[in-house]
Each structure stands twice: as C-alpha cells, then as structure tokens.
Amino acid sequence: MKFRLIKNIILLSFLTAFFNSCTEAYPLVTNRFEEVIIVEANLTNELKKQEIKLTKSAKFEDESYLSESGAEVFITDDTGNQYNFSEDSEKYLSDIEFQAVPNTKYQLHIKTKDGRSFESSPETLTTVTPIQSVVAAIEEKDGINGVGIRVYSFDPTDTSTYYRYEYEETYKVIAPKWKPTKIEWVSSTNSPIFVPNSPDTKTCYGSKKNVELMLQSTNNLKEDRIDYLIRFINDQDYIITHRYSILVKQYVESQAAYNYYNTLKKTAASGGTIVSPTQPGFLLGNLRAVNSDSKISGYFDVCSVSTERIYFNYEDLFPGKFPPPYIVECKEFCYSTDEALVPDPCSHWGHYGDDLSLEKITYFSGTGSGGFTYWVDAPCGDCTRIASSIKPPFWIDN
Structure with missing residues (x-):
C-alpha cells in the first residue's frame, strides 16, 4: 500500500507540472531514472511468519511494478538471534514463526543479488494496547445517514499515543433474481x-481493504483514549443489504514511524511530490545503504497490533426498513x-x-x-x- 502511494504521488506531481506547462501532447517517457528499493516491513507481536515486501521504483511509463527478487533478507535482535526470510510469491516470509517482544532491539538487513547492502536502525516494540471494542451504529456524516463503525481503545499508562489503523470488510451478496434454470x-x-x-451463483462474498493511511494521535488529549470513526457506510450501499463483517487492526506506532506515515499521507493529500528539489530520492525512513550510495525508501516498523472482528445484519440496525438497492x-x-x-x-x-x-x-x-x-x-x-x-x-x- 505504501509503495503504491509513493508511485502515485510522484506520477500526480509530474502530470500536474506537465499539463500546466505544455500545450501539445507528448508521450510520457522517463528521460532520467534512478532505481530505488521500496521496503514494506511490519514486525509485530503476533506469533506468525512475518512478511516483508521489496519492490523497485517504476518509471512513469511502466504499467506494473517489479519485485526485488533474489535478495538475502534477515532480521537480527540484540540477544543474538537471527531470523531468516525466504522469497515466496513476490514477498519474503520468515522461515519460522516468531514475534517481537518488549525490551528487545530488532534490525532489518537486506542484501540484493547485485551486491548492495541495506540495514535499518534498531527498533523496539511499542506498547501493547488492545482494542477495547469495535461498534457499529446508525450515524450521520456530512448530512448522509448510514452506519458508523468506531474503534475504542484506552492506554492507562499513557505511552501508546500514536496509532495506525487498517481494516478489511467482507459482506454477503445474494443475487436477487437467481433462478434454478438458465439459458446458455x-x-x-x-x-x-x-x-x-449452479447454486454457487446465488450467494457470494465480497471483500475490500482500506486504501488510505489512517492515523490517530492522542498527543494533545488529556488521556490516551481513542474514539475513531474507521468506516462510514451509506445506508443505501448494497454491501450492508444482508450480512456485513469488518476486521479492524490497530497498530501502536513509535513517534518516528507515525511522523513518517503522516508525512506520506499529507504529501499524498496535497498532490505534492516526495522527491527532494535538490536531490533525487524518496521520502526517507529508517533504512540506509551500507556499502554504497544506493537509494532505499520505506520503513521497518516494529509495532504492536490488536485485532477485532464484528458482524451485523441489516435488520439489526434497520429493523423493518427496506434494504438498499442492488x-x-x-x-x-x-x-x-x-x-x-x-x-x-x-x-x-x-x-x-x-x-x-x-x-x-x-x-x-x-x-x-x-x-x-x-x-x-x-x-x-x-x-x-x-x-x-x-x-x-x-x-x-x-
């Protein structure tokens, strides 16, 4: 998700400048191009095979992105452990299940097949703060009636402060005019x-993930308490016609990670560019080249995560009302x-x-x-x- 944001930001900025300065149509072809490794790496306190994605920056005219294959990827900690990763379907998975634990420093290491080496700064696990609840209720937003889905969380130690959220929604779809016979x-x-x-064409399940960065901070609040509207669904949206479910993930971030994501989000919203006006390159995170001046972007994020899933039926919230149109x-x-x-x-x-x-x-x-x-x-x-x-x-x- 973060890499797509980076590519889209650069492309938007380029197109804006291009169309504001030209009156004739020209093919969009990159004259100068410097390849940059893009890293997406979240090490969490979940006991699982951890995942890291490595991709290459793309030219403007490219229609797809290439993964950085053949790299040696591993994570070390300050107690002497090394966790190796193996390539698996355009991503790297840890060879064993493991989890980040408190009071331990972790560092990401990457060696590309062409001999370049990169490493992250040492990072420690953030405060483990569970979601208290995820609640769906009738709500109005910008004059529109619908369902507001809110996340509630509280850290009595007041040490979490910075949060990032993701969700994946799933919903039942029933074909309203399905019949047991059809014509071919x-x-x-x-x-x-x-x-x-086929009866398999009558009932289906749709699924979507959030595409935007969702960040929250309690830094200016009296207490470390979250009440966040993570999703709003118009009451005329067909996805809530029958049964709906949402899986919410809450990440507690370090201040440095939060600042990185917040800068990325603001740049995307403004349509600006994350390329420096004096030096080509991407928004810098906590990764650096070890044996060269090669560019690398992204963030090695060591963060605690809490998840919560809820379900509701349309009738639960709108009893007796006619469902949304298909x-x-x-x-x-x-x-x-x-x-x-x-x-x-x-x-x-x-x-x-x-x-x-x-x-x-x-x-x-x-x-x-x-x-x-x-x-x-x-x-x-x-x-x-x-x-x-x-x-x-x-x-x-x-």
Missing part, C-alpha cells in the same frame, strides 16, 4: 439451451425482432443471442405474457459477476 448459448448450433443453474438495477426486460413490439412490451431491439453469447444477460422467469422470455443483467442472477462464491473460512452466519 451454443455457438456450434447457433441456438440456446436450457441448463441447471449494485445494478435488476429490471426485467425482453428482446424482440418485431419493431412494432419495441419498447412495449419489450425494451430491447434485436436478437438476444449476441448478449447471451457474451454472457451479459441471465435467463430469469421463462415465458411471460404474450410469449416473451424475460431477462435480467447478468449480476442480478449470478453473484459471481461481482463477488466470490467461496465462503471465507472465518465467516459466521446468524
């Missing part, structure tokens, strides 16, 4: 056939080749075979009045068009 187009015969509809309008329609029948009773002119072969529509209710077959757009009868039919392992129904 057979290209070899240029004709449709009736087939059983993501697409599920109005029934039919096709006709007789222009006299368009738009009444049929709204689509032409042959349905084209749309059926492209899987744009779903058979709905068979033959209606006047001998017409009625249809709906594909997501209305097949939820896999907008979500996954695989039920998450953590999911709990009513």
Whole structure:
C-alpha cells in the first residue's frame, strides 16, 4: 500500500507540472531514472511468519511494478538471534514463526543479488494496547445517514499515543433474481439451451481493504483514549443489504514511524511530490545503504497490533426498513425482432443471442405474457459477476 502511494504521488506531481506547462501532447517517457528499493516491513507481536515486501521504483511509463527478487533478507535482535526470510510469491516470509517482544532491539538487513547492502536502525516494540471494542451504529456524516463503525481503545499508562489503523470488510451478496434454470448459448448450433443453474451463483462474498493511511494521535488529549470513526457506510450501499463483517487492526506506532506515515499521507493529500528539489530520492525512513550510495525508501516498523472482528445484519440496525438497492438495477426486460413490439412490451431491439453469447444477460422467469422470455443483467442472477462464491473460512452466519 505504501509503495503504491509513493508511485502515485510522484506520477500526480509530474502530470500536474506537465499539463500546466505544455500545450501539445507528448508521450510520457522517463528521460532520467534512478532505481530505488521500496521496503514494506511490519514486525509485530503476533506469533506468525512475518512478511516483508521489496519492490523497485517504476518509471512513469511502466504499467506494473517489479519485485526485488533474489535478495538475502534477515532480521537480527540484540540477544543474538537471527531470523531468516525466504522469497515466496513476490514477498519474503520468515522461515519460522516468531514475534517481537518488549525490551528487545530488532534490525532489518537486506542484501540484493547485485551486491548492495541495506540495514535499518534498531527498533523496539511499542506498547501493547488492545482494542477495547469495535461498534457499529446508525450515524450521520456530512448530512448522509448510514452506519458508523468506531474503534475504542484506552492506554492507562499513557505511552501508546500514536496509532495506525487498517481494516478489511467482507459482506454477503445474494443475487436477487437467481433462478434454478438458465439459458446458455451454443455457438456450434447457433441456438440456446436450457441448463441447471449452479447454486454457487446465488450467494457470494465480497471483500475490500482500506486504501488510505489512517492515523490517530492522542498527543494533545488529556488521556490516551481513542474514539475513531474507521468506516462510514451509506445506508443505501448494497454491501450492508444482508450480512456485513469488518476486521479492524490497530497498530501502536513509535513517534518516528507515525511522523513518517503522516508525512506520506499529507504529501499524498496535497498532490505534492516526495522527491527532494535538490536531490533525487524518496521520502526517507529508517533504512540506509551500507556499502554504497544506493537509494532505499520505506520503513521497518516494529509495532504492536490488536485485532477485532464484528458482524451485523441489516435488520439489526434497520429493523423493518427496506434494504438498499442492488449494485445494478435488476429490471426485467425482453428482446424482440418485431419493431412494432419495441419498447412495449419489450425494451430491447434485436436478437438476444449476441448478449447471451457474451454472457451479459441471465435467463430469469421463462415465458411471460404474450410469449416473451424475460431477462435480467447478468449480476442480478449470478453473484459471481461481482463477488466470490467461496465462503471465507472465518465467516459466521446468524
């Protein structure tokens, strides 16, 4: 997430300057380019295989980012332990499960396959402060009614102070016009056939993660107490139509880490650039080159984490109220080749075979009045068009 922010900030700044100074269109091609290693590394107090991501900065014209493969990655602590990491699907995972513990200094080491070496400053685990609760309730924001999801936390020692949040939301999707029979187009015969509809296309599960940096500080408050609106959902958003769940993660950050993330967030919000006007390079964190003047960006974050998951149904918060509309309008329609029948009773002119072969529509209710077959757009009868039919392992129904 942090690397995407860095690339987008630079691209936005470049485009702004480009279009403000030019009247002719030119291809966006980088004339000068210095490769920078981007590091995403969170070492937490969770007992697990820890994860580190290494990527390379991209040129403006590049459509994707390359991972930094073939590197030697390990973490050491001041008690003599070394935790080695191995490459696994564009990331590096620790060979064993381990966790950061209090009063111990940890340091990240990276050796690239071309011989460059990097290391972080020694970092210690922050205060372990659990989430007290995550609560969903009816709330109004900017004149819009909806569901406010708030995180509550309290540190009586007043030593946490700096917080970062992430969430992943999951929601049930039920195709409102699903039927046990559908039509498929057979290209070899240029004709449709009736087939059983898979029950897996009726109920699905969507999932999204936050994309913005969410930071909170209690530095100017009388006590180290958090009441933070982490998510607001419009009451007309289809994701809360049935059942909704959110997993909230609370990271307690050091002041240095908080300042790094806060600078990154402010730069992104302002549309500015994190490239220095006097020296090319990225926003500096707590990493440095050991044997060269190579550039490296990112942050080795040693932080405590607390997680909490909640569920709610639409009926729990809005009893007796009509649920939000589906993501697409599920109005029934039919096709006709007789222009006299368009738009009444049929709204689509032409042959349905084209749309059926492209899987744009779903058979709905068979033959209606006047001998017409009625249809709906594909997501209305097949939820896999907008979500996954695989039920998450953590999911709990009513």
